[in-house]
Amino acid sequence: MSVPSPPTLEAIRRVPKVLLHDHLDGGLRPATVVELADEVGYGGLPTTDADKLATWFRGGAHSGSLVRYLETFSHTVGVMQTPGALARVARECAEDLAADGVVYAEVRFAPELHVERGLALDAVIEAVIDGFRAGSAGTGLKIRALLTAMRHAARSLEIAEAAVRWRDRGVVGFDIAGAEAGYPPTRHLDAFQYMQRANGHYTIHAGEAFGLPSIWEALQWCNADRLGHGVRVTDDITVDTDANAILGQLANYVRDVRVPLEMCPTSNVDTGVCASIAEHPIGLLRRLHFRVTVNTDNRLMSGVTLSSEFAALVDAFGYGWPDIRWLTVNAMKSAFIPFDQRLTLINDVIKPGFASVCGDG
Template sequence: MEERPTLETIRRAPKVLLHDHLDGGVRPETIVDLARDGGYTDLPTTDPGSLRTWFAEASNSGSLERYLETFSHTVGVMQSAESLTRVAYECAEDLAKDGIVYAEVRYAPELHTSTGLSLEQVVEAVLAGFAAGGRDHGIRVGTLVTAMRHQARSMEIAELAVRYRDEGVVGFDIAGAEAGYPPTRHLDAFEYLQRENAHFTIHAGEGFGLPSIWQAIQWCGADRLGHGVRIIDDITVENGAPELGRLAAYVRDKRIPLEMCPTSNIQTGAAKSIAEHPIGLLRQLSFRVTVNTDNRLMSGTTLSEEFAKLVDAFGYGWDDLRWFTVNAMKSAFIGFDERLELINRVIKPGYEELKQG
């Protein structure tokens, strides 16, 4: 009989992460160090253990806006090339220790220029950290440059994505509070990216509902949806039989990837609990669902822990975890040959070995 996956064995599984924020996964010890070295004096505490607890407690408000406030401290200490390179290197190291073989980590260059760095210097510092971390720890990391949806710099950031796409930037993203800031405000950037054959994802369907998802796909042409949790609003279940609305059916038919982050979705109020998370029904209906961490510090989580929670809530086995992982690798923004190589030579054999015990 196949043994049920445990947190310990899941950590050994080759995993793929598509939705992880660089400024949402900084080590508390590093935050304290960087604050001291950079003269940042606004931390609520300089004890790393207490700081970790503070981030976790501040992130459990059920409000996306309140959740986003915690980033003022991580971003505040990431304002030099040296700090950005260090955080990126440590991110690669932490992800590799969790068994992740490929990751796409996103960050907003415009948030790291308050002490004079140019957008290009920010991007180059982050790329340097991931390149070194990848070499030292055996993980492939691609970056997504993110524009803030309440600002007006999306075209600049889109141009960065294209300029550095042969050096490690694999795509573009917009993030920030959804309500009042529809993705269509950045239509010129998305049209530019499409003309340049560049990849992009859009945060949609987390803090706002179906209109956000519809705009992201039908107006902006998103390759993937960041979260996309509210697609569940277009699915009705009567007498145990699910019925998909036109938007939900389109998302499933087109195999549009959903970058779901279970723990984070609960913290921001997009889902009530792991057991009630839409991921359960969406998995049953074979949507292109992927599992992600979003912000490892704020959510106090790892990708292995996200998988373990789903195993406990839905009784998933190794085949389910492999399915999520292959979905993620298929949906990555790197080339087809590299994706296929990782699926056939790393992911499938790795899960088969764990399944056999």
């Protein structure tokens, strides 16, 4: 019997992967930012050298502050204000994910951020969907959109309505994002209730920079299907000197009902949630069998791919192919497409893809 090859970065790129938490405006190619800035007349870039610009974005991301991290998006959003720019960014996003071996992706964007030049919300959505379709054509990637509302603004119901309106045309769900402190998810309760009445799916950024109250509201008041990040659930877990974990009521609930956690390790290090990948809560939560998934968050700002995120976990926690497969199947189970489509991808794509490196199904 052949011995499986180790999960190196190159080997991880070759296996099928699933991505649930990736921001369109956080994944641009640096050269594209420069070219679009010139094309649309955006003059705010700190440099027009693509390599230096990539370094600048990563420097801002590594500040250890979520607020500072979010400030870098003013430049990517600034160049994404025309149908052509939006379609190009979406197309390149799909191409880059397909090249990294991603077979299913839900990429989120906030339509309300792309109307500075007069575009209607539907025009923004249409351009992005067209770009996804063009970029994924002929690849093994199935890519869908999540529409995000900004939690500090007041357009969440409008965005939720758009998510339902576009649900059979490439959009699979709704989300809220932005700084958590001072902007609890219950501010947008009407939007979440609308999604529930429409039998829609939604995820909520919660438990990233703010703690247990954010997670509790997202689940118990807003009934989120998934949690964006959710790392602060470990605030409700005590580990004793013998490494035994004692779960509080909220942590027990999250694990018991299998709430999917969209974890983004490198991004969390960048924003100061933890000091290193080795200290990231994903290690404990995976050991305790929470419904953990692995994601990129913002590929440009953090300088990552989904493959590199898995490779970092291999280095930090000694994960092998069974761990990577377990995390991948978790993500596919938690996707917002219909059950039969999820099952087909698991049985016909993911399991055979991992069998080729793991030696089993």
